[in-house]
Amino acid sequence: MDYLPLFLQVRNQRCLVVGGGDIALRKIRLLKASGANVRVVAREISADIREFLASGNHQLLKKPFDSHDLNGVCLVIAATDDEGVNRQVAMLAQQRQLFVNVVDDADAGNAVMPAIVDRSPVVVAFSTGGKAPVLARLLRQKLETLLPRGYGRLAALAGECRDMVKARFSEINDRRYFWEKVLAGPAAEKALVGDLQGARRLIEQTLANTSEQKIGEVYLVGGGPGDPDLLTFKALRLMQQADVVLHDRLVSEDVLALCRRDADYIYVGKKRDRHTRPQEEINALLVELAKEGKRVLRLKGGDPFIFGRGGEEIETLASEGVPFQVVPGITAASGCASYAGIPLTHRDHAQSVRFVTGHLKDDSYALNWNEMLDPSQTLVFYMGLMGLPRICQALIDHGRNAQTPIALIQQGTTRNQRVFTGTLATINKIIESEKVKAPTMIIIGSVVSLRDKLRWC
Ligand code: SAH
Secondary structure: OOOOOOOOOOOOOEEEEEOOOHHHHHHHHHHHHOOOEEEEEEOOOOHHHHHHOOOOOOEEEEOOOOHHHHOOOOEEEEOOOOHHHHHHHHHHHHHOOOEEEEOOOHHHOOOOOOEEEEEOOEEEEEOOOOOOHHHHHHHHHHHHHHOOOOHHHHHHHHHHHHHHHHHHOOOHHHHHHHHHHHHOOHHHHHHHOOOHHHHHHHHHHHHHHOOOOOOOEEEEEEOEOOOHHHOOHHHHHHHHHOOEEEEOOOOOHHHHOOOOOOOEEEEOOEEOOEEOOOHHHHHHHHHHHHHOOOEEEEEEOEOOOOOOOHHHHHHHHHHHOOOEEEEOOOOHHHHHHHHHOOOOOEOOOEOEEEEEEOOOOOOOOOOOHHHHOOOOEEEEEEOOOOOHHHHHHHHHHHOOOOOOEEEEEEOOOOOOOEEEEEEOOOHHHHHHHHOOOOOEEEEEOHHHHHHHHHOOO
């Protein structure tokens, strides 16, 4: 992030606006709406500004800007149509450690004014760091339609009921459950349509009928192969309400960033042959946290039920009577195949596809090679990079054509995706020369040849 998003309390604080035209007026409106005492300094001050600031503790100084105008202010906005003046204001303000926004010249100052969707007390503010104002406008239009007008009323009502709810539930988690239930239920609907009394009555009823929640829940969620746009809606919803997040190395940073910000994060990462926490310990931790009443997100790369040990984890939960939900994710095979332009099946090339682990418990590679020789079957190896020379050799030894195409997709679907193609006979050289690293997906079969035509990213 280039800027730290923050909401400032400027009520009754002096804020300086240098400039007296329409652009200045736009900023003055916001400052006044936030309760600031505005000081306007400009050679000319428009009649509109004069009228707008006619009442209240505001100052209108019709004169050129000088550094004394910065005395006693907490925030500065340079909004003249003279770039030189704006820059001078910005420089002097920053010398005094003041935050200053220069209109239409974000880099000159050290603060940007965000685009705003106002449902006070709910305010959504966002910015493109001054890089793409049109994009900000489009986003704003979207958000305007997404956030019902009544959100402000709902938030205000929630604020009024806060103490009552606090008195009823001493545990923060219990309060959170309560609010989640209320804010997604009929009371919220009533508030949104303006029936605040009805909404309040429902909140009080719910409060009287809700008992303290003690047993939590585990969400076993597939986070997909890396690109956060590939998450399901359900995954996102649960990610944003979990109290604790257990994640491992395969979950991409971008996906993790979408989890609830104030959740506790526990890394239970796994590296080949170097398990940070034994599986049994992870299973036990899930049970323990859920029994403390927490909503626990077990976030997995790809799909939890495909080479993800998801089955083992929920077996323990099931036997301990802990409630859980499983959310499928896009498995690496699908994600990598799509983003590499390699359909896993195709009527002219492959009638079946087989997902195989390339990492065997005893490293014996005692796979059923004879079942992998059919040229119309695509083979997809997970965790196969280390063993790839042996895999290729075994396939050739058992009779699969050495010219069979093969693709390696490293960090598929992410910004760092790399794709290499070759044949069973040549791929090992490519691994060495290109220094291919895990996580890498291996696709073997005639479908790989389609990539030349179908690659799109
Ligand atoms: N449950 C996961 C797979 C876990 S096994 C899923 O459904 O995708 C881990 C292996 O998955 C890695 O060794 C690698 O072969 C593959 N993998 C996972 N994410 C990948 C990615 N973004 N790009 C390439 N391969 C990936």
